[in-house]
Amino acid sequence: xxxxxxxxxxxxxxxxxxxxxxxxxxxxxxxxxxxxxxxxxxxxxxxxxxxxxxxxxxxxxxxxxxxxxxxxxxxxxxxxxxxxxxxxxxxxxxxxxxxxxxxxxxxxxxxxxxxxxxxxxxxxxxxxxxxxxxxxxxxxxxxxxxxxxxxxxxxxxxxxxxxxxxxxxxxxxxxxxxxxxxxxxxxxxxxxxxxxxxxxxxxxxxxxxxxxxxxxxxxxxxxxxxxxxxxxxxxxxxxxxxxxxxxxxxxxxxxxxxxxxxxxxxxxxxxxxxxxxxxxxxxxxxxxxxxxxxxxxxxxxxxxxxxxxxxxxxxxxxxxxxxxxxxxxxxxxxxxxxxxxxxxxxxxxxxxxxxxxxxxxxxxxxxxxxxxxxxxxxxxxxxxxxxxxxxxxxxxxxxxxxxxxxxxxxxxxxxxxxxxxxxxxxxxxxxxxxxxxxxxxxxxxxxxxxxxxxxxxxxxxxxxxxxxxxxxxxxxxx
Amino acid sequence: xxxxxxxxxxxxxxxxxxxxxxxxxxxxxxxxxxxxxxxxxxxxxxxxxxxxxxxxxxxxxxxxxxxxxxxxxxxxxxxxxxxxxxxxxxxxxxxxxxxxxxxxxxxxxxxxxxxxxxxxxxxxxxxxxxxxxxxxxxxxxxxxxxxxxxxxxxxxxxxxxxxxxxxxxxxxxxxxxxxxxxxxxxxxxxxxxxxxxxxxxxxxxxxxxxxxxxxxxxxxxxxxxxxxxxxxxxxxxxxxxxxxxxxxxxxxxxxxxxxxxxxxxxxxxxxxxxxxxxxxxxxxxxxxxxxxxxxxxxxxxxxxxxxxxxxxxxxxxxxxxxxxxxxxxxxxxxxxxxxxxxxxxxxxxxxxxxxxxxxxxxxxxxxxxxxxxxxxxxxxxxxxxxxxxxxxxxxxxxxxxxxxxxxxxxxxxxxxxxxxxxxxxxxxxxxxxxxxxxxxxxxxxxxxxxxxxxxxxxxxxxxxxxxxxxxxxxxxxx
Numbered sequence: 001x002x003x004x005x006x007x008x009x010x011x012x013x014x015x016x017x018x019x020x021x022x023x024x025x026x027x028x029x030x031x032x033x034x035x036x037x038x039x040x041x042x043x044x045x046x047x048x049x050x051x052x053x054x055x056x057x058x059x060x061x062x063x064x065x066x067x068x069x070x071x072x073x074x075x076x077x078x079x080x081x082x083x084x085x086x087x088x089x090x091x092x093x094x095x096x097x098x099x100x101x102x103x104x105x106x107x108x109x110x111x112x113x114x115x116x117x118x119x120x121x122x123x124x125x126x127x128x129x130x131x132x133x134x135x136x137x138x139x140x141x142x143x144x145x146x147x148x149x150x151x152x153x154x155x156x157x158x159x160x161x162x163x164x165x166x167x168x169x170x171x172x173x174x175x176x177x178x179x180x181x182x183x184x185x186x187x188x189x190x191x192x193x194x195x196x197x198x199x200x201x202x203x204x205x206x207x208x209x210x211x212x213x214x215x216x217x218x219x220x221x222x223x224x225x226x227x228x229x230x231x232x233x234x235x236x237x238x239x240x241x242x243x244x245x246x247x248x249x250x251x252x253x254x255x256x257x258x259x260x261x262x263x264x265x266x267x268x269x270x271x272x273x274x275x276x277x278x279x280x281x282x283x284x285x286x287x288x289x290x291x292x293x294x295x296x297x298x299x300x301x302x303x304x305x306x307x308x309x310x311x312x313x314x315x316x317x318x319x320x321x322x323x324x325x326x327x328x329x330x331x332x333x334x335x336x337x338x339x340x341x342x343x344x345x346x347x348x349x350x351x352x353x354x355x356x357x358x359x360x361x362x363x364x365x366x367x368x369x370x371x372x373x374x375x376x377x378x379x380x381x382x383x384x385x386x387x388x389x390x391x392x393x394x395x396x397x398x399x400x401x402x403x404x405x406x407x408x409x410x411x412x413x414x415x416x417x418x419x420x421x422x423x424x425x426x427x428x429x430x431x432x433x434x435x436x437x438x439x440x441x442x443x444x445x446x447x448x449x450x451x452x453x454x455x456x457x458x459x460x461x462x463x464x465x466x467x468x469x470x471x472x473x474x475x476x477x478x
Numbered sequence: 479x480x481x482x483x484x485x486x487x488x489x490x491x492x493x494x495x496x497x498x499x500x501x502x503x504x505x506x507x508x509x510x511x512x513x514x515x516x517x518x519x520x521x522x523x524x525x526x527x528x529x530x531x532x533x534x535x536x537x538x539x540x541x542x543x544x545x546x547x548x549x550x551x552x553x554x555x556x557x558x559x560x561x562x563x564x565x566x567x568x569x570x571x572x573x574x575x576x577x578x579x580x581x582x583x584x585x586x587x588x589x590x591x592x593x594x595x596x597x598x599x600x601x602x603x604x605x606x607x608x609x610x611x612x613x614x615x616x617x618x619x620x621x622x623x624x625x626x627x628x629x630x631x632x633x634x635x636x637x638x639x640x641x642x643x644x645x646x647x648x649x650x651x652x653x654x655x656x657x658x659x660x661x662x663x664x665x666x667x668x669x670x671x672x673x674x675x676x677x678x679x680x681x682x683x684x685x686x687x688x689x690x691x692x693x694x695x696x697x698x699x700x701x702x703x704x705x706x707x708x709x710x711x712x713x714x715x716x717x718x719x720x721x722x723x724x725x726x727x728x729x730x731x732x733x734x735x736x737x738x739x740x741x742x743x744x745x746x747x748x749x750x751x752x753x754x755x756x757x758x759x760x761x762x763x764x765x766x767x768x769x770x771x772x773x774x775x776x777x778x779x780x781x782x783x784x785x786x787x788x789x790x791x792x793x794x795x796x797x798x799x800x801x802x803x804x805x806x807x808x809x810x811x812x813x814x815x816x817x818x819x820x821x822x823x824x825x826x827x828x829x830x831x832x833x834x835x836x837x838x839x840x841x842x843x844x845x846x847x848x849x850x851x852x853x854x855x856x857x858x859x860x861x862x863x864x865x866x867x868x869x870x871x872x873x874x875x876x877x878x879x880x881x882x883x884x885x886x887x888x889x890x891x892x893x894x895x896x897x898x899x900x901x902x903x904x905x906x907x908x909x910x911x912x913x914x915x916x917x918x919x920x921x922x923x924x925x926x927x928x929x930x931x932x933x934x935x936x937x938x939x940x941x942x943x944x945x946x947x948x949x950x951x952x953x954x955x956x
Contacts, residue, residue, distance in 0.1 A: 059537045103822035121623035129622045130615035137608035144607045144801035145599035181825050188824045323622035323830045344581035346666045347659050352801045
C-alpha cells in the first residue's frame with residue numbers, strides 16, 4: 001500500500017513519504033532499539049526510488065532522533081526514540097521529550113528517602129521566614145502587582161554581585177548576573193543557548209544526573225571525565241580539548257554531587273587556563289559551597305577566570321529556601337545577552353516576591369547564624385550514616401561537605417532487584433548508573449543524609465544494609 | 479587554503495569541512511540574508527567533491543538553521559542566522575537563540591507605556607495581599623522549606639480543577655492540570671513537547687507576539703489564520719487541516735490579543751469537531767477571560783472537547799497577581815505525561831510559596847469583589863482612550879473585554895519613524911508587525927489602556943495623536 005503512495009507521488013515530497021514509511025516500521029518495532037536499518041542502497045531498490053531520496057529520509061530520521069549513526073557502518077534505531085508505541089493513538093505522535101531520571105525516583109513516596117539531597121524542612125528556620133516575609137510586604141507593598149525583569153530584580157542582583165565580589169573576589173557587575181528559578185532552569189538555559197546537536201560536551205563521571213538528561217536532550221556528544229578524590233586527569237582533559245574541540249565542560253567541583261569530592265585550587269587555576277587556551281567554556285555548578293564541615297572549599301573557578309570562559313551557576317534552593325527556588329548565573333555579557341533572550345521565551349523572570357524575600361532573608365545576620373547551625377547538624381547526620389555503615393564492607397570516602405555519601409556496594413549485589421526491593425520497603429536511593437553518562441557504575445549508589453532525622457537515618461540505613469545482605473545471601477534471615 | 483584541507487582529508491569528515499567552509503562564507507556575509515547559495519552541483523565542482531557531500535553539508539546547515547529551503551528552488555541564507563558576526567570573537571560561536579520581540583519593547587522605560595497589557599499596580603488590592611500571605615505562613619509554616627512537585631501543588635490543582643468544572647463544565651481531574659510559572663512557560667513547554675522542526679502550526683493573524691517567537695524557535699512552519707470580528711474562515715481552516723496536516727492550532731479566542739475579538743460559541747464547537755476529525759491539537763490561550771465589560775464570554779474550547787484535542791492554557795498573572803506568576807495547563811494524560819517530563823528538565827515546579835498564596839487569595843470572597851471593581855475600572859479606561867481617539871480618522875473596533883485597542887493608522891504613517899519618535903517622547907506601543915507571523919500589518923498598532931492611570935491615558939494618547947499627525951504633515955506645529 002505504502003508502495004502505491006510512493007509511486008503515485010511527485011518526487012518533491014517523495015523523501016518525506018520514505019521518512020513516514022521508515023518511521024512506521026520503527027514504531028511497529030520491525031527494527032528494535034540499536035538494530036541496524038537496511039542500507040540506503042537496499043531500501044532504494046526495495047522502494048524503487050533514488051538513493052538520494054532514501055538518504056534524505058535517513059537525514060530527517062536522524063535529525064528527529066529516531067535513528068543514530070555509527071561511523072561509516074550505517075543507521076541504527078535510537079533506543080528511547082521519541083515515539084513510544086503506545087502514543088501512536090495519542091493526539092501527539094511526535095512528542096519531542098527526554099526524561100529526567102532523577103525526578104522519576106523523587107516521585108516515589110517513601111519513609112526513608114535517601115534519594116533526596118535536600119534539607120529536612122525542620123532544619124530550616126521556618127518561623128523566622130514568615131517575619132521576613134511580612135517585612136518584605138511593608139517594604140514593597142506592590143510586590144505582588146509587579147513583574148520582575150527577565151534578568152532578575154536589580155536590587156537583588158546588585159546585592160549578590162557585591163556579595164560575590166567580597167566573598168570570592170569575582171570580577172563582576174550586576175549586568176553579568178541573572179536570577180533563575182533554581183539551578184535546573186540555569187542548566188537548561190545554558191544548555192539551550194550553547195549546545196547544538198553534535199556539539200561535544202565534557203561532563204564529569206559520575207555527575208549530577210539531570211544535567212546528563214539536559215545535554216542529551218540537546219543532542220550533545222558527551223565525553224565523560226572521571227572525577228576522583230584527586231580531581232581530574234588534566235592531561236587527558238587537555239588532549240580532549242585539543243582533539244574534540246568541546247563546546248563546554250560541565251562540572252560541579254565543590255562537594256561534588258554525587259561523590260562529595262572537591263577539586264583543588266591548583267587544578268582549578270590550571271583548568272581555567274586550559275579553557276581559555278582551547279576556547280572551551282566551563283560551566284561551574286556550585287549548589288552546596290556553604291555546606292562545609294571543617295574548612296571552606298577553594299574559591300570557585302570563576303574567581304580565577306580573566307578571559308570570560310567560566311559560567312558560574314549558584315543555587316540557593318537546597319539549603320536556604322527550596323520554596324523560593326532562587327539561583328543565579330554569572331557570566332560575561334557576550335553570553336548573558338543570549339541567556340536573557342532565551343529566558344524571555346521561557347518565562348518572564350523569576351517571581352519578584354521570591355526575589356525580594358530572598359534578598360532580605362539571605363543577607364540577614366540570623367541567616368548566617370542558621371547556616372552555622374546547619375553545618376553542624378549535617379555533619380552529625382553524616383557521622384550517624386557512616387557509623388551505621390561501618391559494619392559493612394562497602395566502600396566510600398567521607399565527604400568534607402555536602403549532602404551525600406557515594407557508596408560502592410559489593411559487585412555481587414543485583415542493583416535492579418535491590419532498588420525494587422527497597423522501594424517495597426519504603427526506602428529510596430539514587431542508583432549510580434543514572435549519575436553516569438555511560439549508564440554504568442552499576443554497583444554504586446548515592447545516599448543522602450540531609451533529608452531524614454537522626455532516628456530515621458539509623459533505621460533506614462540498617463534496613464538498607466539488611467536488604468543488601470539478604471540479596472547477597474538469600475538464606476539469611478531478615 | 480580551504481581547498482587544501484578539503485583535498486587532504488578522508489571522505490568521512492569531508493562533508494563537515496564543506497559545512498565549515500560554507501558557514502565561514504555565510505558568517506563573512508559573502509552571502510547575505512535571504513540570498514541564494516550556489517547550487518549543490520556548482521559547489522561540488524568548485525570544491526571538487528561529490529554532490530552528495532555538498533548535499534550533506536547543506537542538510538546540516540539547514541538543521542542548524544543557517545539556511546532555509548524554498549521548494550525546489552534551492553538553499554537561502556537564514557536572516558537572523560544563529561551566528562551574529564560580532565559573536566565570532568565571543569566564546570560562544572554557536573549560540574542557539576531566538577529573540578522575544580515583545581520583551582525588547584518592554585525593556586524600554588517610558589512614561590506612557592501603551593505597550594504593557596498589564597494592570598496598573600495601584601488597581602491591585604496590595605494591602606489585602608499581605609494579610610493573605612501571613613495567613614499562608616500560619617497555615618503552612620514549612621512552605622519555604624519545601625519543593626513543589628513538578629506538576630504543581632496537589633491542593634491547588636484540586637481547587638482549580640473543581641473551579642474549572644463548576645464554572646466551565648470541564649471534564650477534568652487534578653492529574654490533568656499542571657501549574658506553570660506564568661503562561662509564557664506554558665506556551666514554551668507545549669511547543670517544546672509538541673512541535674518539531676518542519677511541523678506545521680496554524681496561528682492567528684495577528685496573534686500574541688511571543689507565541690510567534692516560540693514556534694519559530696521550534697522550527698515550525700507557521701500558517702497564518704486571519705481573525706476578524708466574526709472569528710475565522712472555518713472553510714479555509716478545514717482545507718488547511720486536510721492539506722497541511724498541522725500539528726496544532728494556537729489561538730487566544732477570548733478578548734483576543736491584540737484585537738480584542740471573541741470567537742463565537744458556534745465556531746468554538748465546530749472548530750473542536752474539526753480538530754478531532756483532522757487530529758490537529760488546539761492550544762487555547764485564555765489569559766483575560768475574567769476581564770469582560772458586559773457579558774461573560776462563551777465557554778472555552780476545552781468545554782466542548784470530548785476527544786482530547788484541546789490544550790487549555792490559563793494565566794492568572796495578568797490581573798490577579800503578576801508577582802506570583804501562576805498559570806495552568808489543562809490537557810489529557812497522554813499529553814500531560816510529556817509536559818511533566820519536559821518541565822522536570824527546565825525547573826522543579828513553580829515555587830510552592832506562590833502556589834499557596836495564590837490558592838488562598840484567588841478563592842477568597844474579597845478577590846471576587848476586587849475583580850468586579852477591576853472590570854469597571856478597565857471599562858472606564860477603555861472609554862477614556864476611545865474618547866481621546868475619537869478626534870482621529872483611525873480605525874478600531876471597541877473591545878468587549880481585555881486590555882488592548884487594536885488600531886489602524888493611516889497607511890501614510892511611517893511606522894518605524896513613529897516608534898522611534900514616540901520612544902524619544904517616552905511613549906511606547908506595540909507595532910502590529912510583531913503580532914503578525916508574516917511581519918506585515920505595518921499600519922496597525924496595539925495600545926493598552928490597562929497600565930496607565932486616567933490622567934496619563936489622556937496625556938499619552940494626545941501626545942501619540944499629535945505625533946502621528948506631525949509625521950503625516952511635517953509642517954504641522956506641535
